[in-house]
Amino acid sequence: MAGAPRPARVRRHKREAAMRGRQAENESPAPDRRREDAARAAWLYFVAGRTQDEIAAQLDLxxxxxxxxVALAVGEKLIKFRLDHPLATGMALAERLKQRFALEFCDVAPSDPAAPSSVAGVAGALAARLHRLLSAKAPAIICVGTGRTLRAAVEEIDALD
Structure with missing residues (x-):
């Protein structure tokens, strides 16, 4: 008689284990299916160039x-972008430099090897950055050096209002 409560406890544990097994069976295909749907929607959006409304109509969602x-596909890193342009190399290099040297800002400017001046690309990028800083409402501290690049940048800055 001392073992009588035990079968009830065993039955309860078996019942709970069976329920957990059914839940696991029911849950495991859902994330895979959801990722497949996310991949399908992301492909239609990014590769096929469809709008979200068009995708919704096609997938009946x-x-x-x-x-x-689409957000799930991006969050799950199912989407990988590659930009086929020389500018992308400079942007990637700028990001690595920012991380390595803990920089707040870094811009790698393209240059034209055939150009008579090697500062043209840098001067243009610097002029654009200075224009943004000077036209911003927030106060900024700007340290200025000297040289041909700075002079070329100043000459390229648009007049501020």
């Missing part, structure tokens, strides 16, 4: 559901 699927 709401536009908001498509938006969530």
């Amino acid at each position: 709401s536009r908001q559901a498509v938006q969530r699927l």
Whole structure:
């Protein structure tokens, strides 16, 4: 008689284990299916160039559901972008320099090897950056050096209002 409560406890544990097994069976395909739907929606959006409304109609979903699927694809790193332009190399280098030297800002400017002046690309990028800083409402501290690059940048800055 001392073992009588034990079968009830064993039955409860078996029942709970069986329920957990059914839940696991029901849950495991859902994330895979959701990732597949996210990949499909992301492909239609980024590669095929369809709008979210068009994708929603094709997949028989709401536009908001498509938006969530595309966001899931990006969040799950299912999407990888590659920019086929020389500018992308400079941007990647700038990002690595920012991380390595803990810089707040870094811009790698392209240059034209055939140009008579080697500072033209840098001067243009510097002029654009200075223009943004000088026209911003927030106060800024700007340290200025001397040289041909700075002179060329100053000559390229548009007049401020």
